[in-house]
Amino acid sequence: MHDKRYQIFISSTYDDLKVERSEVMQALLELDCMPGGMELFPSANEEQWNWIRKVIDESDYYLVIVANRYGSVSDQTGMSYTEMEYRYAADIGKPTIAFLHEDPTGIEAKRSEQSQTGKRKLAQFRKLCETRLVKYWNSPVDLGAKVSRSLTQLIKHEPAIGWVRADKIPEDQSAVILRLRDEISGLKSKLKESSARSRAPDNLACGTDQVEIDFSYQTKKAKTGKNGQAYWVNDDEHDGSLRTTWDDLFSCLAPDLINPASEYRIVSCINNFIEGRTHFKMQEMHPDKKIETIRIYSNVLDQIKVQLRALGLIEIEYGNDWVLTEHGDQHMIELLAQKKAEPSCEPVRPTT
Incomplete structure (x- = not known):
């Protein structure tokens, strides 16, 4: 067995958790792991998002540390980059652990979320983290110890690929890797065909049924x-x-889903949809004021994603990209394709 090292992506807000991140980094180094994350791009933005996803893809495990700040918010998605990273890691099947502060109300104000919207989104994010593997901590030292113990158990129960020096890999293993890739590709194709044949239950809301989209x-x-x-x-x-x-x-x-579209792009489309439908009403509510930064709530985005999947209209590809199914493509055509005009009953008169 080769001497493997695992790459661990650490996600968190930055300024308020510098001491905690240092403890976690030290714990990972003592486990002979390779930490990565915020230190590579301390000022995350839209341009860096593709790079962040690539680093998560290449990591073996994903850890998120949550205290009492929601973090920098993407103008496009309305979600913090920390939540975007967590969702992406979970969606691609990366083994994840969330470390939540057990008493965030006791954290000093300067290290806490100030706006009501931020507090609400933070509470929703904590609930999302609690749907998967989660541990609670109360101090930097306690966090470091729990990361060490928890990651040891995670590696034991969910061993990842890891990293090995290239000169330590036998040449005959390359053929095995290629064969396994072909098998995985074949299984994905079968799964896609099976999903296309499945039919949505008749009791699901759809079509002209109403849906409420909450936003800030x-x-x-x-x-x-x-x-x-x-x-x-x-x-x-x-x-x-x-x-x-x-x-x-x-x-x-639908038109944006003919080819796979990132969830980042989908959120932007929905935000634009909301703005187009509500602009005049909100302008009446706030005369002499400017309306900006419309953002769908992340739990509502999840509801929409689940519903469209349940209806068989979309499927989620690796990396959390949305794309139309065959049924979704056909439904889009029925809704949006231009129909023939009704034949006129009046006789055609020649032009002079």
């Missing part, structure tokens, strides 16, 4: 500077709700 948005108010120039400043964060139909929502998303 930001208002800005106008101010006048000393030079007499007007400018906008943040005013307040609000909750909103849009009532629409499943067909209306699907008609908006």
Whole structure:
């Protein structure tokens, strides 16, 4: 058996958890593991998201540390990068452990979430983490110890591929790897065909049935500077709700799903859909103010994803990309393809 080393992706907010991350890094190094994560890209943004996904892909295990901050939020998805990383790791089947602070209310204010929207999203994220393997900690030292014990058990029960020096791999193993890749590809194709043949239960909401999409948005108010120039400043964060139909929502998303689309892109499409349907109403509610940063809540996104999958309209590919099924493609055509005009009863008159 070769001397394997495992790469561990560490996800968390940054400034408020520097001491805790240091303890975790030390624990991983003592286990001969290779830590990676925030230190590679301390200022995550949209441009770096593809790189972050690549590092998670290449890691063997994923750890997330959650205290009392939600973290930097993506303008496109409305989710924090920490939550985006966690969802991505879970969706691609990466072995994950969440380490949640057992008493976040006891954390000092300067290291805690300030906005009501952020607090709500943090609470939803904690609940999401609690649906999978989770451990609770109360201090940096306690966290380091629990990471060490928990990861040892995870490696024992879910051994990953790991990393081995290239000069230590026998040449005949390359053929085995290629054969296994072909088998995996074949099994994925069979699974896809089986999913396409399955039929959605008749009691699911669909078509013209109503669905409510909850979201948050930001208002800005106008101010006048000393030079007499007007400018906008943040005013307040609000909750909103849009009532629409499943067909209306699907008609908006479907053209973008003809080819696999990242969940990042889907969230952007839904946010634009919400803005298009609610702009005038919100402008009436907030006259003389500017409406910005419309963001669907992550739990509502999950509801939409589950419903469209249950209806057999989409499937989720590796990496959490959404794509139409054959049934979804046909339903899109029925909803969006231009129909023939009704034949006219009036005789055609020649033009002069």
